[in-house]
Amino acid sequence: MSWLSVPAGLILAAVVIPPLILLYFLKLRRRAQPIACTLLWKRSVEDLRANAPFQRLRPSILLLLQLLALILLALAIMQPQIQAGQRTTGKTVILIDNSASMTASDIEGEGTRLDEAKRRAKDRIETLYDRGLFSSSAGQTMVIAFSDRAEVYCRFTDSKGQLLGAIDRIQPTHGESRITEALTLARAYTTNPDPESDRPVGDPATLELFSDGRIADLDEQVLRGETMLYHPIGSPQADNVAVTVISIERPYDRPTAVEVFASLANFNTKPVTSDVQLSVDGVVRAIEEITIGPAQIDASTAALVAQRRNVVFTPFEQPRGVVIEVASLRDDDLAADNAARLVVPPAKRLTVALVAPKSFLLRTALEGIGSIQRMEVLTAIRYETLAEQGAIDQYDVIVFDDYAPEAGMMPPGRYLTLGSTPPLEGLNEFGRGEGQLILDVTDNHPVFRFVNLEQLYISRFHLLQPADDVQVLAEGSRGPAIVAVSRGQMQAICVTFDPLDSNWPFLRSFVTFIVNAVEYLGHAGEAISATSFAPGEALTTRLPVAAERIDLHLPDGGTQRLDPLDPALFSWGPIRLSGIYALTWSVPGSDQKHSRAFAVNLLSDREGDIRPVERILAKEEDVYVAGAGATQYTPLWPWAIGLCLAVIMLEWWIYHRKAYI
Numbered sequence: 315m316s317w318l319s320v321p322a323g324l325i326l327a328a329v330v331i332p333p334l335i336l337l338y339f340l341k342l343r344r345r346a347q348p349i350a351c352t353l354l355w356k357r358s359v360e361d362l363r364a365n366a367p368f369q370r371l372r373p374s375i376l377l378l379l380q381l382l383a384l385i386l387l388a389l390a391i392m393q394p395q396i397q398a399g400q401r402t403t404g405k406t407v408i409l410i411d412n413s414a415s416m417t418a419s420d421i422e423g424e425g426t427r428l429d430e431a432k433r434r435a436k437d438r439i440e441t442l443y444d445r446g447l448f449s450s451s452a453g454q455t456m457v458i459a460f461s462d463r464a465e466v467y468c469r470f471t472d473s474k475g476q477l478l479g480a481i482d483r484i485q486p487t488h489g490e491s492r493i494t495e496a497l498t499l500a501r502a503y504t505t506n507p508d509p510e511s512d513r514p515v516g517d518p519a520t521l522e523l524f525s526d527g528r529i530a531d532l533d534e535q536v537l538r539g540e541t542m543l544y545h546p547i548g549s550p551q552a553d554n555v556a557v558t559v560i561s562i563e564r565p566y567d568r569p570t571a572v573e574v575f576a577s578l579a580n581f582n583t584k585p586v587t588s589d590v591q592l593s594v595d596g597v598v599r600a601i602e603e604i605t606i607g608p609a610q611i612d613a614s615t616a617a618l619v620a621q622r623r624n625v626v627f628t629p630f631e632q633p634r635g636v637v638i639e640v641a642s643l644r645d646d647d648l649a650a651d652n653a654a655r656l657v658v659p660p661a662k663r664l665t666v667a668l669v670a671p672k673s674f675l676l677r678t679a680l681e682g683i684g685s686i687q688r689m690e691v692l693t694a695i696r697y698e699t700l701a702e703q704g705a706i707d708q709y710d711v712i713v714f715d716d717y718a719p720e721a722g723m724m725p726p727g728r729y730l731t732l733g734s735t736p737p738l739e740g741l742n743e744f745g746r747g748e749g750q751l752i753l754d755v756t757d758n759h760p761v762f763r764f765v766n767l768e769q770l771y772i773s774r775f776h777l778l779q780p781a782d783d784v785q786v787l788a789e790g791s792r793g794p795a796i797v798a799v800s801r802g803q804m805q806a807i808c809v810t811f812d813p814l815d816s817n818w819p820f821l822r823s824f825v826t827f828i829v830n831a832v833e834y835l836g837h838a839g840e841a842i843s844a845t846s847f848a849p850g851e852a853l854t855t856r857l858p859v860a861a862e863r864i865d866l867h868l869p870d871g872g873t874q875r876l877d878p879l880d881p882a883l884f885s886w887g888p889i890r891l892s893g894i895y896a897l898t899w900s901v902p903g904s905d906q907k908h909s910r911a912f913a914v915n916l917l918s919d920r921e922g923d924i925r926p927v928e929r930i931l932a933k934e935e936d937v938y939v940a941g942a943g944a945t946q947y948t949p950l951w952p953w954a955i956g957l958c959l960a961v962i963m964l965e966w967w968i969y970h971r972k973a974y975i
Contacts, residue, residue, distance in 0.1 A: 379965035386958035411525030413461035413491035414921040420549040420647040431524035443474040460496035462489030462850035488849040527927025548926030556651035556922035573629040576640040579620040580606035588644035655913040657844040663687030664836040667709040670717035726803035728835040733812035740781030750790035775811035852887030861899040869893025
């Protein structure tokens, strides 16, 4: 029970109760009057006792009733109220945020914010349906949990048991918090379409939101007559450092090695120091200590701007497929973003076709490249036959040794040409030139890694006038020496001279250039890591059509047996938790189990900022979302006033009954 105006009631009681009691102490002073006989004056004789100023206070039911009336009046002035049912009619929607930030463990004692939200929501249900003397009917209530997607856990009901069971079933997710779908569901259940009209009919519901307030689209919402009560969850001192970026690259000079990059964000207003660990298939490869500066508060928006720190790990050999993880080893309140993972497939082994070799020189250079799994030597006729059949895409890279096919015989692909000008639009050959040196080189291009052309002399070459979309990689004293064409699926590196017409074969840069060019073209557009998914997305992949006994192994250790209608177009979701998902299957006639791993990462700045919001607004219009922890009360002062009137009427009846002679 609570009191809204205690001082006013106490002042009233102090003013009126003492005078009332004093009146019962007073005696009446009357003028003496002689009479002949007192036989008929018994009642008047009794009044003679009050002929003195004061008398002893005797028990009086009238005094007790008058005191009781004044006490009830004073209590009514104090405005007592008790926690009770919310509303006499209408509907209530319990909205519980189960996004990633609600898995933070900054709640006192054990448990997460979601556990605390569920506990408070259950307490609210208990209050709404406590069936006490002063409780009003709470109508019907429904339960919705939301993160990136919303789900109805219990439709409208007045069964307390169903509502409490629904709240217990809510599970955490690692999705971002978005409320649009939850509000759409709530409105769909609280309004009924009128068959006579396109407008919905029905009273707006009371929305009770249990969240930390980190809702991405809340400022886009407009309340349509609903009342929203916000119950904030979380501690203002919440602590979090998150891994927000992870990526890998393969060094051009080491195609079987990987280099890992990561970025960490500090959402605290003080600097932190953390150990960052790199693991490969669960085996620790490196640990680095970093210090990240404090986050700053934007003065114009009051938003928290996280401080970031990048980490680059030393490249290491990794020719086979692995799972790479970067994790912050610092303990904080949100574990969901302390690690990020990538699935790295094995380094691709290339298939190369050498067309119309003019000498053993180029063939010898290609045979020395370790990343080439298979190399085929094709004659010009064989190449043109394959081009007509559309079978060129079986090769990762095609090398022309002073050979130029007919126009139309270069389908989209990846080509390295030396000598003759290939029939590509934009090269525009206009003759031959003699004698030139290299004046300028695009040093940052991958084909020139560890390549020095300062000593290169070219005796004969093809003169080109390249179009604007043709990149000149090496400019000679009399014209372009090496150019690059990049048009979607068509990728080509063109050397305008035959290496035999120069001193290049005698220089170390020749073999290095060939290796760089083949590696660059062969891996162009190749994803170094498998696709990384985010919570809320669907996990999609292609499996063999005959795949059977398909199992999905979840990050929490669980396993689901799946039976997709079409394994070639496999899809499962939405994904609820971050981590590594492993898909295993078998094919008829083989006992071997095939597997494929998928990485799911949170990588969200909004969910990483886990400071709870004390007050929230919907849209920019003046629609106030009720303050934290709003509790509904039933006022008792009307009952006190009613009892006071009843006591006064009883006192009036007793007084007149005693006064009747």
